[in-house]
Amino acid sequence: MSKAAAIPPQLDTVEGIQTVLRQRNYIADLPMATALRLVMALQKPLLVEGPAGVGKTQVAKTLAEVLDTRLIRLQCYEGLDTAQALYEWNYPKQMLHIRLTENSGESVAQREAEIFSEGYLLRRPLLEAISQDRPPVLLIDEIDRTDEEFEAFLLEILAEFQVTIPELGTLKARHRPYVILTSNRSRELSDALRRRCLYLWQNYPSFEKEVEIIQAKLPGINERLAQKIAAVVAHLRELPLNKAPGVAESLDWAEALVSLHKESLDAGALEQTWGVIIKDKDDLALVEAHKARIAELVV
């Protein structure tokens, strides 16, 4: 296994990473840029925890773009098992082969070896990630949604980058993928998994960073409008909402306002577009109660 494939020279420094990501419209602060630098240098997985909508998934996508490599995504959910994450045998094809070779005179052992060969293997994201000729970015999204059994199974892959298939033996990664795991902390992850990863907590961005993000994603947006959006969203995040708006919501909101040809925020525009950032009935009621303060921010 070759440890690291050629990394563009501009990604050799933290500042270089920030610049390159900015060119791709991703505003990375120092912690995030350092984390990516270490992912490439140490070849260790990165566990990013934080509230929903702060750009945890986006960083993996952008990294794949920057490295000009494939992004392989494993979306986790309760009940996810090895058959969906790692590999599965192509049973209909195997069955067909058994039928076709019924009278071929081959022994059971020969036929077994044939149907459990790579031609009958369906590769799922994890196996796909370690079989690439060029190191891909492997995004294991929302790892906290899986159960403990699957998390334990991941340990072998994240530590050794190898997979054991009983019928084929141990398959080692040709190149170590760059692994990014994300979690919304809906459940506590095991210490064993955490120890195998670099850890980064990503919180909501600062006001300045959020304005920068909005401007980077929507280059034509009026700066004042971007600032107002960031200010209102920052205020909303301080309210005890059930679902606080993330950066994704800020961007959606900015896009909605731009597409409605709103050059500035006013009470009417707010009324029209609340649904883009507030997605809970109780939250809407709470925001109604804080209308006066929000109106001040808008003015």
Place this chain on the structure above:
Amino acid sequence: MSSFTEQNGFPHSNLLENLVVFAEYLRRTTQKFNIGPQEVQDSLLALEAVHLGHLQEVRQALKLVMCSNLEQERVFDDLFFQFFLPSRKRLEASSNKSSPGGQDETGEKSQHTQKNPSEAILDAHSPLVWGQAKQSDDQDSDHWAAPLLRAMFSRTQGGETREVEISQQDLDEMLLAATQLVSQVRLGRSRRWNTASKGSRLHFRRTLRKALHTGGDPLYPAWQRHPKRQPRFIFVLDGSRSMQSYSDQLLQFAFALRMRCNRVEVFSFSTELERITQKLEKARGLSERPKLSQLGRAWGGGTRIGENLLRLEQKFGGLIRGDTIVIVASDGLDSGAPEVLDYALRQVYFRSAALIWLNPLLSTNGYDPYANCMKTALPYLDRFCAASTPKELGRLTHQLRLRK
């Protein structure tokens, strides 16, 4: 590298020594950093990958390698500066707010991330602020609570130093009650598929293997089915002075519950919250007179229910899942702000499968849950009850309707 350490006045002459001692320093903190030789080695590699002359990159690189959870992440910067640069203080967040975009004395741009709603509300009701909160609404809770009122509004910090003994009297009955409580919860089945002798889905892989021996005919099918979901419990015990008459029995019940089921987490709170599951585990090892020591501010002081439930959600939110039944054992005599409790309970309610409030005062004649805290809590409770005997405690989850 050694010149770097000398320039910056680090405690030791070379980087490796500094890192080893720093790792040892972190291991001894209350956050219990889990740092072994591998992490120290990774730290060295990480430092090679960043610009050593840039203090923030160095700090950030070490943080990424040495921290493994949010609790550690939050204290790391302070520990870093305390260890490496004790003479230089980090700029406080408040002073930074006045100079947006400026540089603090560590050279880092002072752009501050925003807080989660739960952090924001907790700050807004920090002890200093909510120490001035009104207590007026509880005037109507009259004679029944008279002896407790004195203890209830005690804002003393508690700081229990004596050992709390877990009574052995009637422990067998408590164990039976705990078994009953665990076994009567029906959570349904998981979405996972497990191999089983009888099931609803064909296990293709096994069936095919078996079929090889019968000429490809699947004469002996193998099956899969969804396994039963096992419930988890979080028992939150109010150990404040006003609960003194009940807390010993409830602690005994928590102990029994932990003995009967591994998926139980126990917390105690008074003015502060403490996870006591490990302490109960250790107490279990003592054959006679199991005791809990050093409960500190989680036992025997005033009552801050909302704040502590919010801390539970913030710090241990990962333990409250769709298969978790949260049991809060408290008299509800809170001196905190109701909005904090409201927010905390709402969060716990949404995360958990069921929320039970066990209030020992409910069995007192003339008691009605009119106190501010209980009025706030009632809409979020799946069950509100009193239980004073092992039998009643065992029926806490009887025919409980789970939300998930």
